[in-house]
Amino acid sequence: MNDELTFRMEQDSLGSAPVPWDAYYGIHTVRARDNFTVSGRPAHRQLMQAMVLVKKAAAKVNGRLGDIPEYAAEAIRLSCDDILGGMLDDHFIVDAYQGGAGTSTNMNVNEIIANRAIERLGGTKGDYRLIHPIDHVNLYQSTNDVYPTALRIAVIPLLRLLSEELSSLQEAFQEKERQYADVLRLGRTQLMDALPIMAGQSFGAYAKAVARDRWRLYKAEERLREINIGGTAVGTGMNAPLKYTYAIAEELREITGLGLCRSDFPMDATQNMDVFVETSGLLKAAAVNLLKISGDFRLLNSGPSGGIGEYKLPAVQVGSSIMPGKVNPVIAEMAGSVAMRVIANDTAVTLAAASGQLELNAFTPLIAEALLESLELLSHAVPLFKDRCVQGLTLDAERCHEHLDRSGVMAAATVSYLGYDTAAELAAAMKATGRPLGELLQERGLMAEEQIKAILHPLEVTKPGIPGSGRGV
Known part of the structure; x- marks a missing residue:
């Protein structure tokens, strides 16, 4: 197929470059595409949509102020709505990893909006005499x-x-x-x-x-x-x-x-x-x-x-x-x-x-x-x-109780009553024999049954204070 039928030529201050004839982006995007062949992923869609919202707001304001013709403001606004609806997602092609503080992404957005607006006005993509990516879409704005x-x-x-x-x-x-x-x-x-x-x-x-x-x-x-x-x-x-x-x-x-x-x-x-x-x-x-x-x-x-x-x-x-x-x-x-x-x-x-x-x-x-x-x-x-x-x-x-009973940690509840050394001996005995603390305390005559029950009650050993004291001290 003849290149003239598949590409259009656009110009910038560096010269000219071919742009696919059906592309809504323009020469600035093409240069960025060629410069940043890094990840193969464009910037996040949420960011692109947010940039389109900025352009839509600018067009509405500039139209009200009379700084761009009303027909241009309306075409830009409607084009932004088309893009926000997902119509031209495939034309955001600038890689997420780029130099220039985001200028390439900004120009990608400007060009897509401009060419869609041109199309809405019955023009041909790339005819920026109708809607210009910078003079109209980017008016009073900087990438920064x-x-x-x-x-x-x-x-x-x-x-x-x-x-x-x-x-x-x-x-x-x-x-x-x-x-x-x-x-x-x-x-x-x-x-x-x-x-x-x-x-x-x-x-x-x-x-x-x-x-x-x-x-x-x-x-x-x-x-x-x-x-x-x-x-x-x-x-x-x-x-x-x-x-x-x-x-x-x-x-x-x-x-x-x-x-x-x-x-x-x-x-x-x-x-x-x-x-x-x-x-x-x-x-x-x-x-x-x-x-x-x-x-x-x-x-x-x-x-x-x-x-x-x-x-x-x-x-x-x-x-x-x-x-x-x-x-x-x-x-x-x-x-x-x-x-x-x-x-x-x-x-x-x-x-x-x-x-x-x-x-x-x-x-x-x-x-x-x-x-x-x-x-x-x-x-x-x-x-x-x-x-x-x-x-x-x-x-x-059951597994939780088994691990707890075998561990000897319940002996810590007796420290305030029996002292650290005795509690340590009880913990060692629990680990060695697998017997529960209550049995060992009774067998050794260290505590009465009622006191044992009070000290080892689940709520007593999992709250602040001395287990079994009833005073929370």
Whole structure:
């Protein structure tokens, strides 16, 4: 086929280049495509949609102000709606890993919107006399205020979604706390036998940790709502009229429903990425909790014959191609893997934010890629962990009691009455003979039967105070 029929020629300040005739992107995107053949993945869809929202808001404002013709503003607005509906997703082709602080992604968005608007007006793609990617779609904007603003718009809904999923996980732990409130099991410190606890208490501790994660994410949103749109290239607002700057911030607040507000110092929000470091750090904290909890589940589920085997995780798939009957804790392992990735992404966000220089951070696309991936992974992994692991988890109460009775840790309840040395002798005797503490205490005449019952009552050995004292002291 003749190249003239398959490509159109477009020009920029560097020269000309062929663009596929049916492509909604243009020459700037083609150059970026050729320069950044890295991962084969475009930027996250949430980011692209957020950038389109910024363009839609700008077109509406510039149309109202009379700075672009009304027909152009309407065509751009409708084209943005087409894209937000998923119509042209395949044309966002710039790799997520790129140089230029996001300029390539911004131009990819500008060109797609412009060519769709041209098409809506009956023109031919690439005829930028009708709608120009920069003069119309990008009017009064810079990548440096569009990209950070769009990233905030992309992050906030994902934070809210993750918060909802964490709330459900917290509730699942609280249900397990109630379900196993009366099951006594062996508490362990440094993987060694320690003191008795109620199994429900451990689930209560998990619920508290997840509740803190929810609260931290809620607080992070406050700083994410401050946007630097209107600050243009370095935050000073050069080439953007004040009437536009104030109007677009309000327009974005209205069309997103996210409670956005204009930064009182756009230069700060343009060059400093610490708000994203903070958000990523809070995701890391949630990931740390998820990794710890999933690790506890795997350990307490281990065996079952040769391990602890006190927890029974749901069997969701066959575990081995060579060992019949083996079932692995794959959901807990998945949760741990996601947590590790989020922790790694936090390192990337930290390094990228610290590598900004002077009035701009060139590595904002890496911050966006890592942060949005962490949010997506956690938002998917948390409900899977809840649905396929936590909710179906059961306890082997007999195994819990067996381990507790054999351990000797119940002897700690007698320290305040018999002294440390005698309690240690009792613990050793329990381990050596396998006999319960109550029998040994009676046999040796160390305590009366009623006192033994009072001291060794499950509620006495799992609450603050001296067991059996009745005074909580």
